Structures are given as C-alpha cells and as structure tokens.
Amino acid sequence: MINNRISPSEISLTKKDFMSDQMVKWCPGCGAHAILKAVENVFPEIGYKKENFMFVSGIGCSSRFPYYLNTYGIHGIHGRAAAIATGVKVSNPGLSVWIATGDGDSMAIGGNHFIHVIRRNLDVNILLFNNRIYGLTKGQYSPTTPIGSITKTSPHGTIEHPFVTAGLVMGAQGTFFARVLDSDIKMMSEVMSEAARHDGTSVVEILQNCIIFADKAHSLVTDRELKEDYQVHLKHGEPMLYGKNREKGIQLKGTKLQGVVVGLNGVEMEDILIHDQYEKNPGIHRMLGKMEPPDLPMALGVIRSAEYETYDDMVEIQVESAKETSEIKCMDDLLNSEETFEIK
Amino acid sequence: MEKQLTIKEKKSLVIKFVGDSGDGMQLAGNLFSDTAAVLGNDLFTFPDYPAEIRAPHNTLAGVSGFQVQIGKEKIFSSGDLCDILVAMNPASLKTNLKWIRPGGMIITDSDAFNEKALEKSGYQSNPLTDGSLDVYKLIKAPVSSLTRESVSHLNVSARAADRCRNMFALGIVTYILNQSKETTFKFLDRKFGSVVTVLEMNKTAMSAGYTFAENIENLEFTYKVPKATLKKGVYRNISGNVATAWGLLAASERSGRPLFLGSYPITPATEILMELTKNKSLGAKVFQAEDEIAGICSALGASFAGSLAVTTTSGPGLSLKSEAIGLAVMTELPLVIVNVQRAGPSTGMPTKSEQSDLLQALYGRNGACPVIVMAASTPANCFYYAYEAAKISMEHMTPLILLTDGYLGNGSELFRIPKVSELPDISPPLARANDKNYKPYKRNPETLARQWALPGTEGLRHRIGGLEKTDIDGTVSTDPQNHQIMVKIREEKVKKVAESIPLQKVEGEKTGDLLVVSWGGTEGSIKTAIREMQRVGKSISHAHFNHIMPLPRNTGKILGSYKKVVVCELNEGQFIKYLRIEHPGIKYLQYNKIQGLPFFTDELIDKFNQLIEEDQS
Numbered sequence: 007m008i009n010n011r012i013s014p015s016e017i018s019l020t021k022k023d024f025m026s027d028q029m030v031k032w033c034p035g036c037g038a039h040a041i042l043k044a045v046e047n048v049f050p051e052i053g054y055k056k057e058n059f060m061f062v063s064g065i066g067c068s069s070r071f072p073y074y075l076n077t078y079g080i081h082g083i084h085g086r087a088a089a090i091a092t093g094v095k096v097s098n099p100g101l102s103v104w105i106a107t108g109d110g111d112s113m114a115i116g117g118n119h120f121i122h123v124i125r126r127n128l129d130v131n132i133l134l135f136n137n138r139i140y141g142l143t144k145g146q147y148s149p150t151t152p153i154g155s156i157t158k159t160s161p162h163g164t165i166e167h168p169f170v171t172a173g174l175v176m177g178a179q180g181t182f183f184a185r186v187l188d189s190d191i192k193m194m195s196e197v198m199s200e201a202a203r204h205d206g207t208s209v210v211e212i213l214q215n216c217i218i219f220a221d222k223a224h225s226l227v228t229d230r231e232l233k234e235d236y237q238v239h240l241k242h243g244e245p246m247l248y249g250k251n252r253e254k255g256i257q258l259k260g261t262k263l264q265g266v267v268v269g270l271n272g273v274e275m276e277d278i279l280i281h282d283q284y285e286k287n288p289g290i291h292r293m294l295g296k297m298e299p300p301d302l303p304m305a306l307g308v309i310r311s312a313e314y315e316t317y318d319d320m321v322e323i324q325v326e327s328a329k330e331t332s333e334i335k336c337m338d339d340l341l342n343s344e345e346t347f348e349i350k
Numbered sequence: 351m352e353k354q355l356t357i358k359e360k361k362s363l364v365i366k367f368v369g370d371s372g373d374g375m376q377l378a379g380n381l382f383s384d385t386a387a388v389l390g391n392d393l394f395t396f397p398d399y400p401a402e403i404r405a406p407h408n409t410l411a412g413v414s415g416f417q418v419q420i421g422k423e424k425i426f427s428s429g430d431l432c433d434i435l436v437a438m439n440p441a442s443l444k445t446n447l448k449w450i451r452p453g454g455m456i457i458t459d460s461d462a463f464n465e466k467a468l469e470k471s472g473y474q475s476n477p478l479t480d481g482s483l484d485v486y487k488l489i490k491a492p493v494s495s496l497t498r499e500s501v502s503h504l505n506v507s508a509r510a511a512d513r514c515r516n517m518f519a520l521g522i523v524t525y526i527l528n529q530s531k532e533t534t535f536k537f538l539d540r541k542f543g544s545v546v547t548v549l550e551m552n553k554t555a556m557s558a559g560y561t562f563a564e565n566i567e568n569l570e571f572t573y574k575v576p577k578a579t580l581k582k583g584v585y586r587n588i589s590g591n592v593a594t595a596w597g598l599l600a601a602s603e604r605s606g607r608p609l610f611l612g613s614y615p616i617t618p619a620t621e622i623l624m625e626l627t628k629n630k631s632l633g634a635k636v637f638q639a640e641d642e643i644a645g646i647c648s649a650l651g652a653s654f655a656g657s658l659a660v661t662t663t664s665g666p667g668l669s670l671k672s673e674a675i676g677l678a679v680m681t682e683l684p685l686v687i688v689n690v691q692r693a694g695p696s697t698g699m700p701t702k703s704e705q706s707d708l709l710q711a712l713y714g715r716n717g718a719c720p721v722i723v724m725a726a727s728t729p730a731n732c733f734y735y736a737y738e739a740a741k742i743s744m745e746h747m748t749p750l751i752l753l754t755d756g757y758l759g760n761g762s763e764l765f766r767i768p769k770v771s772e773l774p775d776i777s778p779p780l781a782r783a784n785d786k787n788y789k790p791y792k793r794n795p796e797t798l799a800r801q802w803a804l805p806g807t808e809g810l811r812h813r814i815g816g817l818e819k820t821d822i823d824g825t826v827s828t829d830p831q832n833h834q835i836m837v838k839i840r841e842e843k844v845k846k847v848a849e850s851i852p853l854q855k856v857e858g859e860k861t862g863d864l865l866v867v868s869w870g871g872t873e874g875s876i877k878t879a880i881r882e883m884q885r886v887g888k889s890i891s892h893a894h895f896n897h898i899m900p901l902p903r904n905t906g907k908i909l910g911s912y913k914k915v916v917v918c919e920l921n922e923g924q925f926i927k928y929l930r931i932e933h934p935g936i937k938y939l940q941y942n943k944i945q946g947l948p949f950f951t952d953e954l955i956d957k958f959n960q961l962i963e964e965d966q967s
Binding site for chain 2: 055056060063065077078080082086089094118324325334338340345350
C-alpha cells in the first residue's frame with residue numbers, strides 16, 4: 007500500500023484559482039497553449055488544496071510553463087527539473103509536484119536525471135512536451151528528431167537514431183506512461199487526471215507541434231486523412247481497435263504485435279488484445295509504446311500504469327521507523343552516544 | 351621476574367602505524383587513539399591511505415598508514431615526524447622512513463622481511479640486518495609467527511590468524527606506552543562482541559604482543575604521556591567529516607528546519623553522506639543522487655520546500671555544481687555547499703589534502719555570482735562552522751560554501767561536547783501564511799534577505815527561477831536598470847554578512863614584526879610553530895581566518911598593524927590574491943606548499959625566523 011500524503015481541498019476550486027496574471031509568451035499557434043488549457047481544466051478537479059500544487063521546469067519553451075500558472079513554482083536550469091523536483095517532493099511529500107519539460111531538456115542534457123527519477127518511482131508528474139526540435143534556440147535537432155531530418159544543425163540530414171520516449175521510460179522501469187496529442191484537449195485532460203492519481207513517476211508525452219521550427223513533425227499521426235488508421239486510442243479493459251469503422255485491431259502474433267482486420271483471414275474479435283494498463287509485466291506495454299506508422303498505428307492514451315512503491319513514501323517510512331526505534335531522539339543524545347569520557 | 355625499565359615522560363608523542371592496505375592499520379590506529387583518549391590524553395589523528403582499495407600486496411603503492419599525536423597539553427596537529435613507527439612490511443618501512451625522527455623507535459614484523467617482499471619494495475638488502483637502521487631503536491618482532499602461535503589453540507586458519515597481526519603489534523605499543531590493555535579490550539568487545547572467536551583471537555594476539563614486549567632484552571626504556579589538563583567537560587574523539595554532519599544536524603534541530611542532504615559519493619567527502627544516512631531518527635532525509643548536479647539540484651528543490659538543504663562534495667564535484675549554485679544565488683534560497691578539498695586539478699590526488707579550491711569557491715561561476723564562503727580549521731570545529739554556515743545561509747537567504755579539506759575531514763581530535771541549547775539561536779525569515787504584503791523579493795532592510803515562503807502555505811503562491819527578476823515583485827525582467835540594481839543587491843547582501851560575524855582574532859601582540867596569516871585546515875600546524883616561537887620571545891602574531899567572504903570587519907586594521915605580513919597556504923597563493931583585491935596597499939609576503947601534505951612545524955619556524963631576521967639586518 008502506497009501512502010498519498012497530499013491534503014485534499016475543503017472547498018471546490020475552479021480554473022480561475024490557477025490562472026496566472028502573466029502574459030503568455032509562446033508563439034501563436036504553439037501546441038503549448040493547449041497544454042496550459044488542459045492543466046487549468048484538470049487541476050481544480052484533482053481535489054488537492056491549491057497551495058499544494060508545485061510546478062518545476064528546466065529550460066526551453068516548455069519550461070516557461072510555471073510562470074503561466076498560479077501555483078508554487080521554480081523555473082530551474084537546463085535538464086535539471088527532475089533533480090530539483092526530487093528535492094521538493096522528498097522534502098515535502100504533501101505537495102503535488104509537476105514537471106514541465108521538453109524532449110531536449112529531459113532526453114538530452116537532462117537524460118540522466120530523467121531516467122533516474124523514473125527508476126526511483128518518485129511520485130511526480132512529468133509533462134514532456136515533445137516537439138522533436140530545439141525551439142527556444144531556434145531550430146536545432148533534438149534526441150527525438152527523426153533520422154535524416156534537415157535542421158539548423160543538420161543541413162545534410164541528421165545521422166542520429168532518435169529516442170522513442172516510451173522505450174526510454176519503460177527501459178528505465180517506468181511505472182506510468184501515456185501519450186497524447188496537443189490537439190486533443192479532452193484526452194490530454196483525462197490522461198493528466200490519471201497521471202495525478204497514479205502514485206509514482208507519471209510520464210505524459212505530449213506530441214506537440216512547433217509551428218515555427220518543426221511544423222507538422224507529427225503529421226503522420228495527426229493528418230486528418232490518416233489519423234483513423236494511424237492512431238489507436240487505448241482504454242483499459244477494452245479491445246485495441248482503430249480504423250474508420252473500428253474494424254482494425256491489434257493482435258499478438260508470436261512475439262510481435264500486428265495490425266489486423268476483424269473478420270478478415272479468420273481474425274475474430276477475441277483475437278484482438280484487450281488493454282490492461284495495470285499489468286506489471288511491461289512486455290506488451292513496451293511493444294505498444296514502440297508502435298509507429300506506417301506499419302502500426304501509434305498508441306495514444308495511458309499505455310502503462312503499474313503500481314510500485316514510491317521513493318518518497320519509502321523515505322517517510324524509513325524516517326518514521328527510525329524515529330520510533332532509535333535510542334537517539336535528539337541531538338544531545340547523538341552527541342553523547344557511544345564512547346565519551348569526562349574530565350572533572 | 352619483571353624487569354624494571356626507566357619510564358621516559360613525554361609532553362607529546364607521535365606514533366604511526368603503517369602496513370599493507372589489508373593489514374588493519376586503520377583499526378590499530380583507531381583503537382590506540384580511543385584508548386589514549388579514555389586514558390586522558392589529548393590527541394589528533396590522521397589516516398593516510400592510498401587511493402586504491404587494495405593495491406598489489408607488499409608494494410609501495412599499497413601502503414596504508416595511520417598517524418596519531420597524543421599529548422598532556424592541547425594538541426593541534428597529528429605531528430610531523432614520528433617517535434614510534436610500526437612498520438608491518440618492507441614497503442611500508444621504505445615509504446615511511448623519511449617520516450621518523452632521528453633516533454626514533456621502529457617496530458617491525460621481522461617475518462615479513464622475506465626475500466620476495468624485500469624485492470617487491472625495491473630493497474637490495476634486508477634493512478633489519480644490514481645496519482642501515484642503526485641510528486634508530488629497532489625492535490624486530492616475529493609478529494606473523496608469534497601471532498599464529500598465540501591463536502593456534504583456537505583452531506583457526508593461518509589466514510584468519512594473520513588478520514590479527516595488527517593486534518599483536520598494538521600489544522607491543524600498548525606495553526611501550528604504559529597503556530592499559532583492558533581499556534583497549536573494552537573497545538574490542540564493542541567491535542567484535544557478537545563474533546566470539548574473532549574477539550578471542552584479537553584479544554589473545556594483543557596479549558601475546560604485550561607479553562613479547564615485556565620480554566624484549568634490549569628495550570632500555572618505555573614511554574609515558576601523562577594525562578592532559580583539559581577544560582572540564584565531557585569529551586569524545588571526532589573526525590572533521592562526522593563533526594560537519596553533526597553540526598548540520600544540530601542546526602536543523604535548533605532552526606526547526608528538517609535536514610535534507612543531496613549528495614554523490616566522492617573522496618574525501620563521502621563520510622559526511624554516510625554519517626547523515628545513519629541519523630534518520632533525527633528526521634534527516636538523505637538522497638544519494640545520480641550525480642553531483644542532481645545532488646545540488648535536489649538540495650535546492652528541498653530548500654525551496656523549506657528544508658535546511660545541504661550538498662557535500664570535493665573539488666571536481668564543486669565544478670559540476672557551479673551552474674546550480676548560480677540558480678541558488680538568483681533564487682536567493684539558503685543552501686550549504688560543503689567542499690572537502692583535495693589536491694587538484696582534475697582528479698588530482700584524491701586522498702591528499704590541499705587548499706586550492708578557494709578561488710573556485712569565491713569566483714567560479716558565470717555572471718556576478720557572490721556566495722558566502724567560510725572555512726573550518728580543526729576536525730572538531732567543523733561542528734561549529736557547519737552550524738554557523740547553516741545559520742548564516744538561512745538567516746541571510748544566500749547559498750554558502752563551507753570549505754574543509756581531507757586533512758580535517760579524515761583527521762580527528764578530542765571534541766568537548768556542547769549542549770545543543772547553548773548554541774546560538776537560528777531564526778530563518780519564514781513568511782507568514784496569507785500575508786497580504788508578501789512579495790517574493792521584498793527584503794529585510796538590515797540583511798537584505800528576502801522571505802522564505804514555503805509551498806503548501808496558504809496565500810503565498812509564487813514563482814522564482816534563474817531568469818532575472820524585478821526587485822520586490824519578482825516578475826521576469828530584462829530591464830537594464832533593474833538588472834544593475836539586482837546585481838548590486840546580491841553583492842551587498844553577502845557583504846552585509848560581515849555585520850553578523852565575529853571580529854577577526856589575533857593570537858599574539860597587536861602590532862609587531864611579523865603577522866602570519868592563514869585560513870582553513872592549516873590552523874593547527876601554524877599555531878604550533880607560532881607558539882614555539884612566542885615562547886622564545888619572538889615578535890610574531892597569528893591571524894587565522896575562518897570567515898572569508900565576507901572578511902571580518904577589522905581585517906584591514908589588523909593587516910596594517912605589522913611590519914611584515916606573510917600569508918601561508920597549501921596552494922600556490924589563492925588567499926593572498928584575494929587579500930590583494932580586498933585589502934590592497936599592504937605588502938604581502940607568501941609561503942606556499944603544494945605537496946598534498948600539511949605544513950611541518952620546523953619548516954614554518956625556519957621560514958618565520960628568516961623573515962624576522964631579514965628585517966633586522
């Protein structure tokens with residue numbers, strides 16, 4: 007059993023309780039505006055006292071986020087949001103701690119902190135704005151830029167294999183991973199609520215469009231014509247169906263996932279995988295996270311939400327138990343413990 | 351029949367235990383020191399071990415040592431040359447022969463001086479028999495064989511028996527110093543009490559060594575260091591790293607701010623991290639981070655959330671933390687950064703001590719980025735300076751670098767245990783819930799400290815960060831005038847700390863021929879030299895600095911009151927550069943040593959005499 011130590015609000019809150027008076031300075035048309043809206047929608051509904059929310063960020067377009075929301079907040083340094091948030095949460099587990107970060111911030115300069123916060127399963131929520139580009143420095147490739155892309159620092163095309171965020175998160179033993187599109191505020195809001203409810207590190211990857219430097223970077227998934235075939239919306243307990251008439255589904259064949267059509271080649275409804283986001287074994291979750299068009303649709307929604315002890319809870323348990331059992335109750339006890347001798 | 355030996359009374363005595371890395375020299379040294387402390391001697395210890403955990407057996411690289419000076423008066427250092435050297439193998443004798451006083455006593459394991467071991471350590475002939483050690487009092491003890499013999503009735507393997515050679519050697523030393531075996535046995539009971547055979551073996555080996563010493567034919571005398579006349583009180587032996595950890599814990603208790611340490615293991619600072627993890631019952635939360643940067647960043651997050659936040663490191667780690675120190679300066683959050691200095695640059699000499707991170711502590715960050723800098727100067731006063739560091743950092747809402755070093759961190763001395771209630775108050779400027787007038791960068795006009803508004807508190811939600819902010823309101827700003835104002839405020843805030851720290855003390859006359867200036871871990875060795883010179887009537891005074899940024903208010907007046915000022919440092923001259931900036935117009939002389947070693951009393955006295963004599967001629 008994992009303890010959640012965040013106090014609930016006694017009064018009901020609204021969006022207004024979290025809106026900031028600061029001018030929002032993202033480019034018009036940037037996907038970040040929608041993310042901000044979703045957070046403003048979700049925070050009043052989570053049910054915690056408004057003073058118990060805390061936003062931490064690193065550097066980059068995503069990381070201006072804390073200034074645009076009325077919570078406690080630190081705008082940190084590049085890549086270090088996860089490390090700063092670790093200190094905040096361990097120091098005060100009664101806070102609901104959120105991290106706003108980007109693909110460069112968390113998977114390049116901050117890669118080390120990102121994988122370790124996930125490994126420890128600290129109870130924080132990471133909103134990872136993945137626009138597949140460095141926006142604030144004006145258009146250099148990032149660790150998620152597709153190989154071959156022309157950017158300001160890859161005039162001949164990138165020669166780096168990109169990270170698949172889901173693979174990195176689950177490789178680091180992630181307990182919660184979800185993927186959403188910045189254009190779908192409804193799904194974003196639902197997924198953020200689930201992330202807030204999950205005890206442990208929740209990573210929400212938001213496929214965000216940078217209208218200036220990497221416009222349509224996610225177009226294969228978001229294109230009106232293609233999206234029915236290239237998106238599968240996962241819901242716990244439901245079959246993984248997609249396509250215009252939900253006639254397609256995901257089937258496990260041997261050791262691989264395959265897209266199949268129900269009713270064709272003898273495929274029946276019971277052959278289609280039922281999504282179990284709470285399954286502890288990450289095997290299927292990893293495969294779902296790695297699905298990519300055109301071979302398979304991209305999985306959206308909560309892919310994994312497995313229950314494991316959280317780092318911050320275990321810290322509290324150890325401290326409480328030491329306080330109960332140790333003979334050293336105060337500093338004077340410690341100073342006079344073990345070998346001492348008196349000069350009279 | 352028992353021999354009647356002359357007992358030579360000594361005011362102080364230096365003993366060094368050296369051997370192969372696995373020979374248990376640290377344990378022997380610690381047991382000896384704890385025994386001496388309980389028997390009433392003042393003491394100062396220093397372990398000297400290689401960076402390798404277990405270098406090849408019997409090689410020069412694998413020599414591990416433990417030096418201790420005990421005395422009937424206050425002891426300020428672990429001593430320069432030793433009176434007694436216990437050398438368990440040829441390699442340790444070879445590397446340490448230069449550290450023994452002429453005519454000193456050498457105790458060796460003669461069994462270990464076999465052909466193979468001699469060859470490995472580069473000896474052409476056996477020093478125990480070729481006459482090269484004739485100027486010393488040499489005790490050739492067949493330690494290995496007699497240890498095995500002594501524990502043979504316990505039916506243990508030869509290998510297990512060999513692990514007690516250190517106790518046999520300790521037994522010899524115990525007899526020669528007229529110490530009581532029973533006192534050491536009490537420590538052994540505590541250490542090995544749960545493993546009966548091991549306890550029995552150790553006690554038996556030690557007794558055998560003691561008996562062997564009683565029967566040494568050519569032993570002319572034994573030593574005795576009488577009880578020290580220390581100030582009344584309860585004492586314990588404490589290392590600088592443990593004292594640092596405890597000072598922080600005490601500050602946490604007195605301030606009511608829970609302790610958070612974010613740290614990554616690094617020699618020679620790791621012991622602070624290990625010590626604090628033991629003290630969860632006092633509410634300390636310790637986070638072993640994935641790297642140095644996460645160590646300080648987590649501490650900064652914890653500081654924002656209301657903890658007494660600390661990160662501990664050594665030189666290379668401080669380099670990695672620079673950017674985050676800048677964030678702490680910008681966000682004006684309290685944060686104690688402990689740097690246990692070691693010899694640099696780069697990896698340098700991790701187990702050797704140096705004072706070469708001073709300029710990095712003062713200036714090593716981007717932008718105008720002032721922090722408070724302090725330095726502890728003895729193992730025991732690490733407690734008080736860690737306490738004061740936490741107090742100043744929190745009360746002034748400014749990050750602070752506390753410098754110690756490997757010599758202080760690993761060295762130990764007697765510590766008179768204080769009562770926590772007698773330590774100074776600590777009053778962090780916490781913001782009140784629902785304070786309508788709260789603004790993130792509104793300041794106390796006296797200290798210029800902003801208020802500490804803890805997340806979770808009603809009515810104080812605010813954002814801070816690394817971007818420049820407007821004064822008072824704390825909104826993001828690139829306004830040119832505002833930036834200039836904020837840079838000046840941050841500088842002024844650190845300078846104002848001078849009003850709340852004690853005045854600089856001088857030991858000796860207030861004016862005179864020569865003022866010796868030093869800082870940090872060299873206090874003990876320099877004080878020893880100066881006291882000796884003052885005793886013979888020399889006009890020499892000593893100002894030892896613990897507060898560096900800012901300097902005490904009376905620093906300029908002191909520096910201007912002597913004919914000559916010499917700044918002594920274990921680096922190429924960093925404090926002197928800083929003094930030239932802060933207090934120009936004084937003709938500073940300098941004396942530096944950069945060998946990973948402390949100053950020795952004799953070399954200091956020679957230098958100071960030379961400076962005084964030059965003046966008179």
